[in-house]
């Protein structure tokens with residue numbers, strides 16, 4: 179039986195994802211543009227996986243949607259990595275598989291990759307209609323970062 183708190187927990191980041199030095203370690207960069215754009219990481223404390231998908235960039239800052247990848251997909255990827263059979267083309271397939279099998283989380287993460295810092299966690303207001311498309315189809319002109327960091331919280 180699934181309790182209400184289990185469901186809530188499954189929709190939020192683990193409690194260790196807080197501002198400061200990166201609280202996660204990189205598992206695999208799935209797409210890259212002068213730094214990770216689609217990025218599978220896991221919590222340094224509890225190992226919880228999280229898929230970061232870039233939504234916007236402004237100066238040194240990058241804003242990411244967060245998704246919880248399906249556990250089997252993560253295990254499959256780690257197995258492939260250990261076998262050394264994960265090349266760039268295959269990583270692209272993995273990225274699509276991850277996005278399809280993962281569950282959107284209710285937080286956005288603002289990173290400063292140059293400083294390896296998690297700058298801010300932002301709640302997703304459903305009324306904002308955050309786009310779900312790949313960063314390659316988005317403007318990435320800083321509009322979301324400006325809008326979301328203009329308000330406290």
Ligand SMILES: [Zn+2]
Nearest residue numbers: 192194221224
């Ligand atoms: Zn954690």
